[in-house]
Amino acid sequence: MAIDKKMMKEVVGRLVVTKEGKRLGLVKDIAFETRTGELIQLLLKDPTTHTKNLNLEFSEQKEPIIPYNSIIAIGDFVVVSEEDLI
Numbered sequence: 001m002a003i004d005k006k007m008m009k010e011v012v013g014r015l016v017v018t019k020e021g022k023r024l025g026l027v028k029d030i031a032f033e034t035r036t037g038e039l040i041q042l043l044l045k046d047p048t049t050h051t052k053n054l055n056l057e058f059s060e061q062k063e064p065i066i067p068y069n070s071i072i073a074i075g076d077f078v079v080v081s082e083e084d085l086i
Contacts, residue, residue, distance in 0.1 A: 011074060016044060018082040019072055024051045027078060028063060042066040042078065054085050 016024040028045035044064040056064045070084035
């Protein structure tokens, strides 16, 4: 079975939405474990009003953080589970 891999530059700038279709913002950056390459979290830019109502952690630069465990799929959009964000 082939593993679907995406280059970081392909993910940065993509729209992040919940599985219900609510927009959260755009991927600004990706944090990963340097030894293993494991994805840890996404940082958002241009957060929507809906994003501000969620109980998200923020980076030192006040950017909302989307944890890896909430990501369902990465394709044309980054799809996350809102239940895993709360």
